[in-house]
Amino acid sequence: MTDTQITDAADRARAAIARHTRLVPDFPSPGIAFKDLTPVLADAEGLSAVTTALAQAGGDIDLVAGIDARGFLLGGAIALQLGVGVLAIRKAGKLPPPVRSADYDLEYGTASLEVPADGVDLHGRRVLVVDDVLATGGTLNAAIGLLEAAGAVVPTAVVVMEIDGLPGRDAVESAHRDLVLTSLAAG
Ligand SMILES: O=P(O)(O)OC[C@H]1O[C@H](OP(=O)(O)OP(=O)(O)O)[C@H](O)[C@@H]1O
Ligand SMILES: Nc1ncnc2[nH]cnc12
Numbered sequence: 001m002t003d004t005q006i007t008d009a010a011d012r013a014r015a016a017i018a019r020h021t022r023l024v025p026d027f028p029s030p031g032i033a034f035k036d037l038t039p040v041l042a043d044a045e046g047l048s049a050v051t052t053a054l055a056q057a058g059g060d061i062d063l064v065a066g067i068d069a070r071g072f073l074l075g076g077a078i079a080l081q082l083g084v085g086v087l088a089i090r091k092a093g094k095l096p097p098p099v100r101s102a103d104y105d106l107e108y109g110t111a112s113l114e115v116p117a118d119g120v121d122l123h124g125r126r127v128l129v130v131d132d133v134l135a136t137g138g139t140l141n142a143a144i145g146l147l148e149a150a151g152a153v154v155p156t157a158v159v160v161m162e163i164d165g166l167p168g169r170d171a172v173e174s175a176h177r178d179l180v181l182t183s184l185a186a187g
Helices: 003-020 038-044 044-056 068-083 138-149 168-175
Strands: 022-025 033-036 064-069 085-091 101-108 109-116 126-133 155-164 179-185
Touching: 003 038, 003 155, 003 179, 022 138, 033 126, 033 168, 038 044, 044 085, 044 168, 044 179, 064 138, 068 085, 068 126, 085 138, 085 155, 085 168, 109 138, 126 138, 126 168, 138 155, 138 168, 168 179
Parallel strands: 064 085, 064 126, 126 155, 155 179
Antiparallel strands: 022 033, 085 109, 101 109
16 A cells, blocks of 8 residues: 555545535534534445545554444444454443443443453454544543453554544543544544
8 A cells, every 4th residue: 555545545535524524513412513424424435435544544453343333334344444353332232241331421421332241352352443433532432441351452543533622532542542543534
């Protein structure tokens, strides 16, 4: 992969994000400016450019973990590009037991994420964590914490967009000082 190709994918991704992201005021609660990336991923060029650019930022990993729910769409496509498997980090109550759980706060409430505690050996695995949006960082920190508690190493995390004016990047980088966090756009 040449530098020109890397720049090309990130540039194409940023163009698709700028063109297709939908701003939804007061969703899911009053005062929240929701950045809906659904149309970006529904666009063939958008999906291709975004997942290629995120895969290029993934680094030396052997598993991709996508966060419920749009992280699943991204994670599968990125894992295929990198030639590794994919793990779904799910909202509470969806995975069969046994599970590891973590409660967390996000911009508009609280939630809980889970990973399997059996069936997938995470010990020593190098995992790339993927999500669509970084806002407060609560979701990403919970996901990374679950993987690390299971013995995994998380050298890299990637998101499509970080929300301006919220402390997501600081929250993640201060909690995980060696982690490289890449976002394709801010808005
Ligand atoms: O940085 P944070 O403040 O934690 O917010 C980011 C999270 O919020 C959204 O998910 P949401 O929990 O709304 O779930 P969804 O994927 O089901 O829409 C988004 O997809 C991220 O996962
Ligand atoms: N403002 C926002 N837009 C989209 N997803 C989000 N997740 C948390 N905050 C969000």
